[in-house]
Every structure is written in C-alpha cells, then in structure tokens.
Amino acid sequence: MYNFIEHVNGSEPEAVEDEAKYAQFMERIENGEKIEADDWMPEEYRQTLIKLISMHGISEIMGALPEKEWVPKAPTLYRKLGIMAKVQDEMGHGQLLLRVAEDLMAPYGRSREDLMMDLLSGDLKFHNVFHMETRTWADAGVIGWLVDGAAIISQTNMLDASYGPYQRALQRICAEEVFHAQHGEAIVMALAEGTPEQKAMLQEAVDRWWPSLLMFFGPGSAETTGSSKQEVTTKYKIRKSSNEELRQAFLDKYLPRVFSLGLTIPDDTLRYDEEKEQWEYEQPDWNEFKQIIKNNGPRSAERLRLRELAYENNRWVRRALSNEPVVQA
Amino acid sequence: MTEENRNGSSFYQVYEVFSKKSASASFQLQFSLLAPNEEMAMMMAQENFMRREKVVDIWVVRRDHIRGMNPEEREMWTNRLDNKEYRTTKGYGYLRRKWREKEQDMLDEKEILSWKEVKKG
Numbered sequence A: 001m002y003n004f005i006e007h008v009n010g011s012e013p014e015a016v017e018d019e020a021k022y023a024q025f026m027e028r029i030e031n032g033e034k035i036e037a038d039d040w041m042p043e044e045y046r047q048t049l050i051k052l053i054s055m056h057g058i059s060e061i062m063g064a065l066p067e068k069e070w071v072p073k074a075p076t077l078y079r080k081l082g083i084m085a086k087v088q089d090e091m092g093h094g095q096l097l098l099r100v101a102e103d104l105m106a107p108y109g110r111s112r113e114d115l116m117m118d119l120l121s122g123d124l125k126f127h128n129v130f131h132m133e134t135r136t137w138a139d140a141g142v143i144g145w146l147v148d149g150a151a152i153i154s155q156t157n158m159l160d161a162s163y164g165p166y167q168r169a170l171q172r173i174c175a176e177e178v179f180h181a182q183h184g185e186a187i188v189m190a191l192a193e194g195t196p197e198q199k200a201m202l203q204e205a206v207d208r209w210w211p212s213l214l215m216f217f218g219p220g221s222a223e224t225t226g227s228s229k230q231e232v233t234t235k236y237k238i239r240k241s242s243n244e245e246l247r248q249a250f251l252d253k254y255l256p257r258v259f260s261l262g263l264t265i266p267d268d269t270l271r272y273d274e275e276k277e278q279w280e281y282e283q284p285d286w287n288e289f290k291q292i293i294k295n296n297g298p299r300s301a302e303r304l305r306l307r308e309l310a311y312e313n314n315r316w317v318r319r320a321l322s323n324e325p326v327v328q329a
Numbered sequence B: 001m002t003e004e005n006r007n008g009s010s011f012y013q014v015y016e017v018f019s020k021k022s023a024s025a026s027f028q029l030q031f032s033l034l035a036p037n038e039e040m041a042m043m044m045a046q047e048n049f050m051r052r053e054k055v056v057d058i059w060v061v062r063r064d065h066i067r068g069m070n071p072e073e074r075e076m077w078t079n080r081l082d083n084k085e086y087r088t089t090k091g092y093g094y095l096r097r098k099w100r101e102k103e104q105d106m107l108d109e110k111e112i113l114s115w116k117e118v119k120k121g
Helices: A019-030 A043-068 A077-108 A112-121 A137-156 A164-192 A196-215 A230-235 A243-260 A286-296 A300-313 A315-321 B038-049 B071-078 B095-101
Strands: A271-273 A278-280 B013-020 B028-035 B057-062
Touching: A043 A077, A043 A112, A043 A230, A043 A300, A077 A112, A077 A164, A077 B028, A077 B038, A112 A300, A137 A164, A137 A196, A137 A243, A164 A196, A164 B028, A196 A243, A196 A286, A243 A278, A286 A300, A300 A315, B013 B038, B028 B038, B038 B057
Parallel strands: none
Antiparallel strands: A271 A278, B013 B028, B013 B057
C-alpha cells in the first residue's frame, strides 16, 4: 500500500560490500529471478525492503483499527458484515507483511515487538491517509473505493517484485483488494444514487479526501520533500513505476468514474492534457504531508492510542497463551 | 518489558502453513505466521489464510523443524536438470513423424492421461 519511502538513516550504500556478489545479485534480478530471505542481498536492498514492507504492514493495521469502529455504525447487517470482513482482511494483510519484514530483520536480531515499539515511538511511519479523520458513512465508502483504489494501483505495480516473499504476499493481498474495491463501490453507488442529502454527504467526503488521495503516492520527485527513495525501488525491480506515474494511472482509472457519478473534484485547474497524455492538477501541500507522516496529522495521536489500547486490552490473551506461568509485573 | 519478550524471542515461533484445497489435491505451502504454540498456529492459519478459500486439511509446522535447502544447494540442484533429456520423452520426438508415415497417431502424454475411461463391455 505504501510507496513513499523515507530516507533510510545510516544505510547509504556503503562501498559496495562485495562487488562479485553484487554483480551476481543484479544479474539474477535482471533475469527476473526471485530473491529469497536467506539469499545474499546488498545492504541497501535489505534496508529498503524493511522500510517499505514494515511501513506497508503497519499501515494495514493502522487502517484496520479505525475502520473497525464503523462496524457498529454501518447502516445494515449486510454492510456490517462487509466492513467486518474487510477489517479482518486488512489485519491479515498486516500479519503477512510483518512476517516478511521480520525475516528480513532477523539478521539484526529485531522482531515484531521492535516494530510495534518503533511505531509507538514514531520511528516507524504509517500511511498518510490513516492520520486523517473520518466523519460520515460516506467516508467509509470513499476509503473503500478511492483509498483502496489508490492502494491497488501501487500494490499491483509490485506484483512482479524481485523479492519473492513480498511478491507472494502481494498476490494474495491484491486478490482480496478486489473485494474491498467493490465493497467501497457499493457504498458509494448507493449514496450517489440516493437522496440529495446522501449525494451531498458523498461530495463532501470526496472534497475532503482529495488532497490525501494525491498525497498517497508520495511526492513526484526528491526535490519536493528531499527524501524520496523511489529510484532505489525501481533500480532493484521492487516496483516498476515512479510515484507520478502511479498517481497518473490512478487519475486515469478513477476520475472518469468519479465524474460519471455526477461528483466533482475540488480543483479548478484539474484537466487532462491531450498532448502530454497526463492529468494537470494542483499540487497538494507537501509540507503538510511531511507533518502528517511525522505523526502530526489531525488524528495521528488518536490512531496511535488505538494501537496502544489494542495492545494493552489484549494483554490477558497473550498471558493466557504463555506456556510458562507469567508473574504479574 | 512485556511478557512476550521477557524470555527473549521464545514466546512466538514461526510456523509454516500448508493446506489442501480438495481431497485429490496435494498440500501446498501458503505462508508463514507467528504463534506462541501449535494450537494457536492452527487457529491463526484458519483466520489468516482460509477465510474464503475452500480447504479440507491444514498442516502447521514449526519452521525450525523443516530442513530446507540453503542458497548454495538451491543453486546446485536447480541447474542439475540440464543433462537429463534421456529421462524424458524429448529424445523420442522423431516417433511422431514415424507414426504419421504409418498413418497412426502418437500416443503422447495428453493422449495416455486421457485413458481414465475405456469403453464399457
């Protein structure tokens, strides 16, 4: 789900560790071979994957936690079941992805516990969209349709990723995302064809989510925020396209559908440039983006608190499962 | 310090999950998961991987109980089939032309595996 990779501290490509091994590694990648967890890999590759996949995994969980809050509020039993199934899928995706990250971190003696601690301390970032508030039922629809739609664009771009375990996890994840997309479409469709009040509610949600959707793919170039590592992911064939190419693909696929429902986009400059074959749009505030992913977004603190509560409230379950009697701390 | 890491990383173990889609199918590796014991691993396997798929059986196996190949072994063993044509039908490809000369069809793999049913007497 996450494309924007922050600058990895202290992992500047050290004078390439072993040139012969590096050349052989790159040859394998060029040949379309898959790299496995116990294969030799350059430090830069390992670090990039850890950053990308731990962020992806934790974002699935940070998205599922507020989404579960919709279950009691969903308008019908069928909608409750649908959103519940989606929440469970997202948690499952988190489990898959954290496993992939853990195997990559094992040589450093780091585990899932460390990732959770990094999240709470702010060292591990989660996706910009999950720092935002949700107000109405239309948000649940827009998140399922457009936020998950954006996620599908970025995840399908990595279905051929050079790292085997990630690529295999993504096959499973993308298959389930199809269900999420249609779940969101169904909610949006009902509102778009509903009463004037429902239509207004949907339009208001689209207006509010628009900048977050543009931000989702990360800045177009490193100059924007000074910290994009997108070139590294394409160099190692982890993904195929740049942030901007993915954003354009998203606009190509979704804007015609947005307009077909009679919805508008809150950007007067938005237009399709036939000559360049791309969408022209007003840039979102990338400084705001930086603040959001630094946990200074509108709901960052509340979402982290949800994660902390989930951890605290389930402590008794872990205690009950422990083989050894656990002494009360 | 939490109870999970009070005794180091031994609270959770990595389990590999295998499942069978139907009675006639083989077991297939699904993915791995973390669980504190076998019973939880079995429950998590169902929760994580079998929410929609049809499944008739599941295995959970502690990863450290599996003797897998290391990268060198994989490299060695995946290249060994280069010279094994004499074990395959490849070397007998000329038979198709021979049989055609005698106005007969080739009994190839597709044909032979279609012989599950024969004419009833």
